[in-house]
Amino acid sequence: MDNDGLSNEQTEKVLQFQDITGLDDMNVCRDILIRHQWDLEIAFQEHLNIREGRPSAYATESRAPAVINDRFLQHVFSSARTSPSREPGGIAGVIGYMFNYMVNFWCSAFSSLLSSILGLFRDQESIPADPLGDVLKFIQTYNEKYPEHPVFYQGTYSQALNDAKNELRFLLVYLHSEATSEAVAFCRGALSDPLVIEYVNRRMLFWGCDMASHEGKRVATTVSVRTHPTLLIIGMRANKMIIMGRLEGDCSAEELIRRMDTVVNDNEVWLNQARQDRLERDLTQTLRQQQDEAYQRSLQADQEKQRRKQQEREEAMRIQAAIEAEQAAEQQRKEDIERLKLDLAQLVPSEPEAGAPDTISIVFKLPSGLRLERRFRSTDTMRDIYHFIFCHPDAPDSFEITTNFPKRVIECSGDEPGQTLLLSGLKNREVLFVADLEA
16 A cells, blocks of 8 residues: 555554454555544444444444345355256256247346335335344344354344445355255355354355344345345445445355455455545545645634734824824913913013113023024013013023022912012123923
C-alpha cells in the first residue's frame, strides 16, 4: 500500500492496526479505520466483534440491502453425481448438453421472475417474530452436533448483509437441513475441516440458519435454495449486493476451498474498487474539511483584522474628537479672554499727563523683552496695574508681577482692589517684571 494521500499519522495508525489484528491486506486495515473515523480503539473493537461473530454497532435489523439473485452473474458449482456408464457420448451427448442448458436457462429465468413477484408480496408480510432467536437457536444446536466449524455470525440475515456491505467482506450463507444425508456429511466433513475453517474465518462473514425455522425459510425463498447442502457467497459489486457464487452439494474440503477461492479471486476486484472509492470519498471529505477549516481560519483572521481596523478607526476618531474638543475649548477660552480684555480695558484709569502732581511712572518688562512705561496716579490701585498689563496685546494671558530687588510678588490679581500705589511702597521709575505662568 502506498500513502494514497494519507497523512503520516494515518499511515502510522494503519501500521498499528495491522500489527494488532494480524490482517495481511493493509488496504483492508485502512478501510476499517476510515469507517470508524480513524479511531484506532473503536476500529479494533468492531473488528474483534466481527471476527468473533458478533454484529457490529452499525448493523441494523431493518432495511437490509437488496440482494440480486441472477444465476448468470454467479459461479455455480454442483456436486450432483451421475453414473459414468449412463452418460451419453458423441452427437447424442452434445444434443443432451444443449437440451439441459436450455432447460436450465429457462428454469433460472422463471425462478428469478417468480422470486421478484413473490418479493412484492413478501414486502407486505409482517417481519418474523424472532429472527435473531431462530439464528441463535440454530447456532446452539449446530454446535452440539458439529462442534468444529467456521465462526457463525450471531445476528439476523439483515444484520449480516449490512455488516458485509459496510465491512466490504464476502458473506457466506449456509441454510442447513438435517433431513438430507448429504448435508450431514458435508457438515461433518468439508465444513469442519481446519483449512476450510481458517479460510472462511479469514476472508468472510459466515451466516447460517435452519431451513425448518421461519427465518431460514424466508431467506431460502429469497435466495432460491432448492438443494442441500448449498453455500452462497454474497458480496458488493458496483454498489449492489449480489450472489456471486452458488456452491451446491457435498464435496471435499480441498474442492470447497477451490470453489470459494475461484469466486473470491474473480470478485475481489469489486471489493477493492469499493475500498478505493471509499478512500477517495474519505480523502475528499478530509480535504473539504481542511479547506473549510482553512476558510474559517482565514475568515476569522479577516474578521479580527477588520475588528482591529475598526478599533483603530474608533480610537483615531476618539483622539481626533478629543483634540478638536480641546482646541474648541482653547479657542473658547481665548475668545472669552479677548472679551474680558475688552471689558477690563474700560476699567483701566487714563494715564495722567507728564509732570502732573502725585504721579508715579512705572516700567514693566514683559516676557517677550518688550519694555512698557506708564504713568499712574498714586491713588490708583494695584488692580489697575493688573488690568493695564492684562489688556495689553503683548502680555500673556496668565501672569504674575514681581519686583526686582528684593524680589517679591505683587498681589494684584485678586477680587479686592488692593492697595494704592502710594501705600504699596512703589517708587517712581520702579521696574516691575511680568512672568508668564503658562510658559
